[in-house]
Amino acid sequence: MKDLLSKTILKWSETLHKECLPHISIDCVVFGFHNNSLKILLLELIRENTWSLPGGYIKKVENMDDAAHRILQERTGVRDIFLNQFKTFGKFHRSEGFFKEFDDSFWLKQRFISVGYYALIDYTSVTVRNDEFSHSSKWIDVSKTPTLMMDHNQIFQEALAQLRRDLNYKPIGLNLLPEKFTMPELQKLYEAILGKKLNRGNFFRKMKRYGILTKLEETRKGGAHKAPDLYCFNLEVYNKALENGLQENW
């Protein structure tokens, strides 16, 4: 076991042991929206063909939610990320296999219970940074995710399911889109999350009825066709509406 990943983990073991709580980790499913499709941020580890969700550990004197924010800020450069804790994964064997051939003294080989968060990020505001464990970070379409390490595929699937359930209860559009967006973009986002086509006219009317959008004076110039109107969210109405949830049936 002398590959680069092993060496890197060994190097970090002592620091992690000193600073972080043992047995508890955080895994993040970071959603972004680009080119009309929903994507998640995946890391390719410095060991070949090993994909992982971004994650990290909780410092001994740090709130758990703060740890999740810190982990993602280090990774994406974005402050004030919208984060939602959705489930904690605690199977005894969940990381078995992955660290099999590592030395038992490796801090990362201990049993971990992992708290899952999903994050919503405006794709355009992210500059991904790699760390010592990962040589590349990529946005991957949710329908084309590769096999991930440990139980990360399951964690991702549960995050996506929760995202769907949360669509009418959390400011999902607000956090996945840039400040200004067009109606077709918003519709495509909803379609991507729900995994089905929606009727344009009805979608328009429904959004209008909610009253959560403010139509701006500007339009988006430069496209090949008619310039679509730009909208932004009316934060006051949006947040108030979410208290009781929007409509259920799509």
Added chain:
Amino acid sequence: MKDLLSKTILKWSETLHKECLPHISIDCVVFGFHNNSLKILLLELIRENTWSLPGGYIKKVENMDDAAHRILQERTGVRDIFLNQFKTFGKFHRSEGFFKEFDDSFWLKQRFISVGYYALIDYTSVTVRNDEFSHSSKWIDVSKTPTLMMDHNQIFQEALAQLRRDLNYKPIGLNLLPEKFTMPELQKLYEAILGKKLNRGNFFRKMKRYGILTKLEETRKGGAHKAPDLYCFNLEVYNKALENGLQENW
């Protein structure tokens, strides 16, 4: 610090240290339904006026979900409890205060991140057992909960909120009611969870439309008035219906 609670904790410290994962605990909000009102199971600790949610720790070689089941089985005697993990609580200061005056060597004084589960139990099938830390266990109406230790009031509130959201997605009636029940009982359960009155005729029609109930030949004799019909759930239809959720609007 020589009161009974301190002594008991000290006595258990070594065993817990050997057998359980540090820094991780489980707290359970156990819901039951009795006398037309929704109740939760609370423990009165052997220190006076200290109320707590039932909880415990995860063994080093045990799945987290199994730990939750074990903890509740020891407490209630019920196997196969319906359990739903709803949120994990990880504030750094969440247990601060409570163990302030305890010796630092106490295993329970370390920082804990607590995984919250809510449980649904048929009230009639429970025989509560106390343990060395609690001298009594009581079912308390959700609207009359006392002040609980640490952040347990918050944990309870979040469990109740999640229970409401889950009403159309989880077999909540099935797990809170005895096998056979009457339509007024089912309606009272829904009213208790949602915290509002529902129209009887419409409730009846809605349940009928779902097709999740099977009307039995028997009636419940012995009441002061007309004997109400007994129903049970049609498990096949019920489970299938829950896959996509029932209706939203109550």
Added chain:
DNA sequence: CCAAAAGTGTTGAACTTACACCCATGA
């Protein structure tokens, strides 16, 4: 001019809410 975007109209079905009314029946 064309294709995309914006906006409106319509229709039937389904569902909700809020009543009211009738019948059955156990003690």
Added chain:
DNA sequence: TCATGGGTGTAAGTTCAACACTTTTGG
């Protein structure tokens, strides 16, 4: 007989799905 439970009727209002039609406008 009377309070409770069971069951149905109805009317108004809302929402949704599906479809079609018109208008606008950038390049």
